[in-house]
Amino acid sequence: xxxxxxxxxxxxxxxxxxxxxxxxxxxxxxxxxxxxxxxxxxxxxxxxxxxxxxxxxxxxxxxxxxxxxxxxxxxxxxxxxxxxxxxxxxxxxxxxxxxxxxxxxxxxxxxxxxxxxxxxxxxxxxxxxxxxxxxxxxxxxxxxxxxxxxxxxxxxxxxxxxxxxxxxxxxxxxxxxxxxxxxxxxxxxxxxxxxxxxxx
Numbered sequence: 001x002x003x004x005x006x007x008x009x010x011x012x013x014x015x016x017x018x019x020x021x022x023x024x025x026x027x028x029x030x031x032x033x034x035x036x037x038x039x040x041x042x043x044x045x046x047x048x049x050x051x052x053x054x055x056x057x058x059x060x061x062x063x064x065x066x067x068x069x070x071x072x073x074x075x076x077x078x079x080x081x082x083x084x085x086x087x088x089x090x091x092x093x094x095x096x097x098x099x100x101x102x103x104x105x106x107x108x109x110x111x112x113x114x115x116x117x118x119x120x121x122x123x124x125x126x127x128x129x130x131x132x133x134x135x136x137x138x139x140x141x142x143x144x145x146x147x148x149x150x151x152x153x154x155x156x157x158x159x160x161x162x163x164x165x166x167x168x169x170x171x172x173x174x175x176x177x178x179x180x181x182x183x184x185x186x187x188x189x190x191x192x193x194x195x196x197x198x199x200x
Contacts, residue, residue, distance in 0.1 A: 005042040012056045016095060024050075024101035051114055054102045057095065058121060062128055064091035069132030076134035078179050084133045085153055086172055088125070089160045093168070100161050126150050137186075145186060152178035 006014075014035055018027040029050060033040050047053050065088040073087070074080035092099050106114040126149060137145045156175040163171045 004038075005045060006036045006038055008046045008056065011036065011043060011046055012053055012060075015050075015053045016057070016098060019098055019101070020095075024054075024098060025105055051106070051117065054106075055117070055121065057092070057099070057102070058125070061088045061091040062125055064088070066128060066132060074133055078176075078183050081129065081133040081135065081149070082172065082176050082179055084129050085156065085175055086168070088129070089157065089168065089171065096161055103161075122150065122154070126153060129153065141186065145182070148182040148185065149179070152182055 011032070015027070015032055018031060018035060021027070029040060029043055033043050036043075047056070065084055068074065068087050069084060074083045105111070106118050126146060130146065130149065135145060135149075152175065155178060156171055159174055160168060160171040165171070
Protein backbone atom coordinates (compact mmCIF):
# COMPACT_ATOMS: atom_id res chain seq x y z
CA UNK A 1 0.00 0.00 0.00
CA UNK A 2 1.36 3.40 -1.03
CA UNK A 3 1.71 6.16 1.52
CA UNK A 4 1.23 9.88 1.07
CA UNK A 5 3.78 11.56 -1.13
CA UNK A 6 6.94 12.09 0.98
CA UNK A 7 8.29 15.62 1.29
CA UNK A 8 11.55 16.57 -0.47
CA UNK A 9 13.69 16.45 2.68
CA UNK A 10 12.45 12.96 3.49
CA UNK A 11 13.30 11.84 -0.03
CA UNK A 12 16.82 13.25 0.20
CA UNK A 13 17.39 11.71 3.63
CA UNK A 14 16.29 8.29 2.44
CA UNK A 15 18.39 8.55 -0.73
CA UNK A 16 21.46 9.35 1.38
CA UNK A 17 20.72 6.38 3.62
CA UNK A 18 20.37 3.97 0.68
CA UNK A 19 23.44 5.32 -1.11
CA UNK A 20 25.54 4.98 2.02
CA UNK A 21 24.47 1.35 2.33
CA UNK A 22 25.47 0.52 -1.26
CA UNK A 23 26.80 3.43 -3.33
CA UNK A 24 25.53 6.45 -5.18
CA UNK A 25 25.75 4.69 -8.53
CA UNK A 26 24.17 1.43 -7.38
CA UNK A 27 21.09 2.58 -5.51
CA UNK A 28 18.06 3.17 -7.74
CA UNK A 29 15.08 5.49 -7.72
CA UNK A 30 12.85 2.41 -7.77
CA UNK A 31 14.53 1.22 -4.57
CA UNK A 32 14.06 4.71 -3.14
CA UNK A 33 10.34 4.72 -3.94
CA UNK A 34 9.91 1.26 -2.45
CA UNK A 35 11.67 2.31 0.77
CA UNK A 36 9.40 5.33 1.08
CA UNK A 37 6.27 3.29 0.22
CA UNK A 38 5.42 5.56 -2.67
CA UNK A 39 5.63 5.31 -6.44
CA UNK A 40 8.12 6.80 -8.90
CA UNK A 41 5.65 9.46 -9.99
CA UNK A 42 5.59 10.79 -6.43
CA UNK A 43 9.39 10.97 -6.43
CA UNK A 44 9.27 12.78 -9.78
CA UNK A 45 6.97 15.39 -8.29
CA UNK A 46 10.05 16.71 -6.48
CA UNK A 47 13.10 15.26 -8.27
CA UNK A 48 13.39 14.42 -11.96
CA UNK A 49 16.58 12.39 -11.51
CA UNK A 50 19.19 11.17 -9.05
CA UNK A 51 21.26 14.21 -9.96
CA UNK A 52 18.45 16.46 -8.76
CA UNK A 53 18.68 14.68 -5.41
CA UNK A 54 22.44 15.22 -5.40
CA UNK A 55 21.87 18.91 -6.07
CA UNK A 56 19.49 19.01 -3.11
CA UNK A 57 22.35 17.77 -0.92
CA UNK A 58 24.56 20.62 -2.14
CA UNK A 59 21.65 23.03 -1.66
CA UNK A 60 21.67 22.04 2.00
CA UNK A 61 25.28 23.19 2.17
CA UNK A 62 24.31 26.50 0.56
CA UNK A 63 21.46 26.92 3.03
CA UNK A 64 23.67 26.13 6.04
CA UNK A 65 26.21 28.69 4.94
CA UNK A 66 23.60 31.37 4.18
CA UNK A 67 21.80 30.78 7.47
CA UNK A 68 25.05 31.20 9.38
CA UNK A 69 25.80 34.34 7.38
CA UNK A 70 22.37 35.88 8.01
CA UNK A 71 22.93 35.63 11.77
CA UNK A 72 26.17 37.62 11.55
CA UNK A 73 28.31 34.52 12.01
CA UNK A 74 30.93 35.70 9.47
CA UNK A 75 33.05 38.81 9.59
CA UNK A 76 33.86 40.64 6.36
CA UNK A 77 37.08 40.25 4.41
CA UNK A 78 39.29 37.22 3.94
CA UNK A 79 38.51 35.76 7.36
CA UNK A 80 34.79 35.86 6.65
CA UNK A 81 35.22 34.23 3.26
CA UNK A 82 37.27 31.42 4.77
CA UNK A 83 34.65 30.93 7.48
CA UNK A 84 31.82 30.85 4.92
CA UNK A 85 33.57 28.27 2.74
CA UNK A 86 34.47 26.12 5.74
CA UNK A 87 30.84 26.26 6.90
CA UNK A 88 29.81 24.98 3.46
CA UNK A 89 32.38 22.18 3.66
CA UNK A 90 31.45 21.17 7.20
CA UNK A 91 27.78 20.78 6.33
CA UNK A 92 28.82 18.04 3.88
CA UNK A 93 31.32 16.40 6.24
CA UNK A 94 28.94 13.66 7.51
CA UNK A 95 28.41 12.56 3.90
CA UNK A 96 31.94 13.07 2.60
CA UNK A 97 32.27 9.57 1.10
CA UNK A 98 28.94 9.97 -0.65
CA UNK A 99 29.95 13.37 -2.04
CA UNK A 100 33.09 11.78 -3.51
CA UNK A 101 30.91 9.15 -5.19
CA UNK A 102 28.53 11.78 -6.56
CA UNK A 103 31.38 13.79 -8.04
CA UNK A 104 32.96 10.69 -9.54
CA UNK A 105 29.61 9.82 -11.12
CA UNK A 106 29.24 13.34 -12.55
CA UNK A 107 32.74 13.21 -14.05
CA UNK A 108 32.24 9.90 -15.87
CA UNK A 109 32.73 10.16 -19.66
CA UNK A 110 29.45 10.85 -21.37
CA UNK A 111 27.85 12.68 -18.46
CA UNK A 112 28.28 16.04 -20.17
CA UNK A 113 24.88 17.30 -19.04
CA UNK A 114 25.81 16.62 -15.41
CA UNK A 115 29.15 18.35 -15.85
CA UNK A 116 27.49 21.41 -17.39
CA UNK A 117 25.05 21.47 -14.49
CA UNK A 118 28.01 21.19 -12.13
CA UNK A 119 29.63 24.31 -13.59
CA UNK A 120 26.41 26.22 -13.00
CA UNK A 121 26.25 24.88 -9.44
CA UNK A 122 29.84 25.99 -8.70
CA UNK A 123 29.20 29.47 -10.07
CA UNK A 124 26.01 29.86 -8.03
CA UNK A 125 27.64 28.71 -4.80
CA UNK A 126 30.64 31.01 -5.29
CA UNK A 127 28.28 33.94 -5.82
CA UNK A 128 26.59 33.22 -2.49
CA UNK A 129 29.97 32.86 -0.77
CA UNK A 130 31.06 36.25 -2.08
CA UNK A 131 27.80 37.90 -1.04
CA UNK A 132 27.75 36.47 2.47
CA UNK A 133 31.36 37.47 3.11
CA UNK A 134 30.78 41.04 1.93
CA UNK A 135 33.12 41.05 -1.08
CA UNK A 136 31.86 43.83 -3.35
CA UNK A 137 34.29 44.30 -6.23
CA UNK A 138 33.00 45.78 -9.47
CA UNK A 139 33.93 45.61 -13.13
CA UNK A 140 37.08 43.72 -14.08
CA UNK A 141 38.07 43.35 -10.42
CA UNK A 142 34.84 41.45 -9.75
CA UNK A 143 35.59 39.01 -12.57
CA UNK A 144 39.15 38.49 -11.35
CA UNK A 145 37.94 37.95 -7.79
CA UNK A 146 35.28 35.42 -8.84
CA UNK A 147 37.76 33.39 -10.89
CA UNK A 148 40.44 33.43 -8.17
CA UNK A 149 38.02 32.57 -5.35
CA UNK A 150 36.50 29.79 -7.44
CA UNK A 151 39.95 28.25 -7.92
CA UNK A 152 40.71 28.48 -4.19
CA UNK A 153 37.30 27.02 -3.31
CA UNK A 154 37.66 24.06 -5.70
CA UNK A 155 41.25 23.28 -4.69
CA UNK A 156 40.28 23.32 -1.02
CA UNK A 157 37.15 21.28 -1.65
CA UNK A 158 39.16 18.52 -3.34
CA UNK A 159 41.55 18.53 -0.39
CA UNK A 160 38.68 18.55 2.12
CA UNK A 161 37.12 15.42 0.62
CA UNK A 162 40.17 13.40 1.72
CA UNK A 163 41.14 15.42 4.81
CA UNK A 164 41.10 13.42 8.05
CA UNK A 165 42.63 16.10 10.27
CA UNK A 166 40.76 17.12 13.42
CA UNK A 167 37.94 19.53 12.58
CA UNK A 168 39.45 19.73 9.08
CA UNK A 169 42.14 22.11 10.30
CA UNK A 170 44.40 21.12 7.41
CA UNK A 171 41.71 22.21 4.96
CA UNK A 172 41.22 25.50 6.81
CA UNK A 173 44.97 26.17 6.74
CA UNK A 174 45.15 25.49 2.99
CA UNK A 175 42.09 27.61 2.26
CA UNK A 176 43.43 30.48 4.36
CA UNK A 177 46.72 30.46 2.45
CA UNK A 178 44.94 30.39 -0.90
CA UNK A 179 42.53 33.21 -0.07
CA UNK A 180 45.39 35.33 1.32
CA UNK A 181 47.26 34.81 -1.96
CA UNK A 182 44.17 35.90 -3.88
CA UNK A 183 43.92 39.12 -1.87
CA UNK A 184 47.63 39.90 -2.23
CA UNK A 185 47.47 39.36 -5.99
CA UNK A 186 44.36 41.53 -6.29
CA UNK A 187 45.99 44.31 -4.24
CA UNK A 188 49.04 44.18 -6.53
CA UNK A 189 46.84 44.40 -9.64
CA UNK A 190 44.93 47.33 -8.14
CA UNK A 191 48.16 49.21 -7.40
CA UNK A 192 49.42 48.63 -10.95
CA UNK A 193 46.12 49.82 -12.38
CA UNK A 194 46.17 53.01 -10.31
CA UNK A 195 49.77 53.68 -11.29
CA UNK A 196 48.93 53.19 -14.98
CA UNK A 197 45.97 55.58 -14.69
CA UNK A 198 48.12 58.26 -13.07
CA UNK A 199 50.65 58.02 -15.90
CA UNK A 200 48.03 58.60 -18.61
